[in-house]
Amino acid sequence: MFWFFGHPEVYIIFLPATGMVSSIVVAFSRRPMFGYLGLVLSLISVAFLSFGLWVHHMFVTGLPQLGASFFTASSMLIAIPNGLQIFCWLATIWMGRPILRVPMLFVLGFFFIFVIGGLTGVMVASVPLDTQVHDTYFVVAHLHYVLIGGAVFPLLGAVYFWFPKVTGRLMSERLGKWHFWMALIGFNAAFFPMHILGLRGMPRRIYTYLPGVGWDDLNLFVTVGALLLFLSFAGFLWNMLASLRSGEVARDDPWDAGTLEWAVSSPPPVYNFARVPVVTGREPLWTERESLPVVAGLSVNAREILVTTVTEATPSLREASPDPSIWPFTAAIAVTIAFIASIFTPWAVVWGGALIGATLIGWFWPKALHEDEQ
Amino acid sequence: MKTRTVQDVSALPTFGYGPAASIWWGTAAFMMLEGTGFVLVAATYLYLAVVNPHWPPTGEPPGLLWSTLLTIALLASAWPNQLAKRSGERADLPATRLNLVVMSAIGFLILALRAMEFTTLNVRWDTNAYGSIVWVILGLHTTHIITDLGDTVVLAVLMFTAHGRGKRFSDVSDNAFYWYFVILTWLPLYLLLYFVPRL
Helix, strand or coil, X not given: CHHHHHHHXXXXXXXXXXXXXXXXXXXXXXXXXCCHHHHHHHHHHXXXXXXXXXXXXHHHHCCCHHHHHHHHHHHHHCHHHHHHHHHHHHHHXXXXXXXXXXXXXXXXXXXXXXXXXXXXXXXXXXXXXXXXXXXXXXXXHHHHHHHHHHHHHHHHHHHHHHHHHHHCECCCHXXXXXXXXXXXXXXXXXXXXXXXXXXXXXXXXXXXXXXXCCCHHHHHHHHHHHHHHHHHXXXXXXXXHHHHHXXXXXXXXXXXXXXXXXXXXXXXXXXXXXXXXXXXXXXXXXXXXXXXXXXXXXXCCCCEEEEECCCXXXXXXXXXXXXXXXXXXXXXXXXXXXXXXXXXXXXXXXHHHHHHHHHHXXXXXXXXXXXXXX | CCEEEEEXXXXXXXXXXXXXXXXXXXXXXXXXXXXXXXXXXXXXXXXXXXHCCCCCCCCCCCCCHHHHHHHHXXXXXXXXXXXXXXXXXXXXXXXXXXXXXXXXXXXXXXXXXXXXXXXXXXXXXXXXXXXXXXXXXXXXXXXXXXXXXXXXXXXXXXXXXXCCCCHHHHHHHHHHHHHHHHHHHHHHHHHHHHHHHHC
């Protein structure tokens, strides 16, 4: 049961990273995404397939042969959409004019590490190989290549990428390059030898071992690598804090990226956009270099949102939006009371339901006449 | 970044009907969710019916009188429901008020029939798995009746206040839309609960 949750969880960690990578790759390749539709469809199929391969964590528990075959096949199958994504990103960079700023370096590091993790993943998807390396350092190496490569490196790139938008100041490019190279070398030094240690039979989850079994030198090397990785993160933290105080002031669009967040000031105003932008492409700031096309006509003295048609996004309504209200909070309190009380008496479902209903009616009751205006 | 106005939306209406209103999509999504819930409980019922040698295990199927009266009342309510929907779409305030009061009364009548129906199930919820699933299915459908009745009563009161205008007419139409879901989901459940045990 743990792995029914645990395996999709790995992909839940990974999926936001693919969005970050896609944003950074497009911004620094100076061209739209290659194979956008294929990329989106493969993301969806990864999300779907991730629920059907968790049993590969339990290959040595004595599964029926059909189960082992099925979950080997599904585990190998997920490499296809993941590979397709990697090829889409590589093709985007290949056909663009790539600029190697720090966020892009972390994305390139992600390709390098994650592809190795993916390859060892295809290896351990096969039952005989998995039986051999089960509970050894090979698996520790594999999971760190997938998760540090797949989630941490894109996340670090994303911090460098959006830091100026969030804080109004750029992070130091020089320190960032130091961080990237130290992290890349430190990570590989720390985790690559674990593949070999695992193949030499070193089990997982041990804190010590007898000398002379042939693991000593590589483990010393791993420790040095981990230290380097740690130092790179100390530099990263220092870079963040120093840049927050005295980093270079960021323009609205310091990377010349094409998506909407770069049209507002850095940091953005609380209302984001004074007027709703009209978007004609996936990188609207590249198609509209001089000025941003916007919609006028929404009320300036009451909250209104623009409702559009579903597929064409043609504006169809100016709908009133509610003002701040305490009612949702009271509804949350009522739900809490009803749920906790229902542990002690089933009647709490009845009177709790009435209580929740009362708070919901209070919530939805119109507060101001402009909310139901003609 | 500088902006230039390319479109003026000040002439757009502030509310719409059916798929033009965001509430309609919320209602449709809610129907999908709850419809899935009904499919799940019906599948559970059928599974239990298949694995048990006798169905119902108690030997006595639930009574037909109140459930059939309720089914007839539900089907008949489609007509005033459609009137309420149309009066909302015409933004006809007097007719909407009348139809919502009528639909509230019908809702209470149906709830009373449902209460009688619960007394003739011939099984308690804690007797066996059959009793549990029958009570769950009937309880789930009753929750929907109560939800829509609550909505109808609140809207009926609302239409007699200063808020009885504009967007609220669209809400009347969506509320009627949801009542159709309550009617339509009941028909297969009625066959399942009352005629599968008589097969």
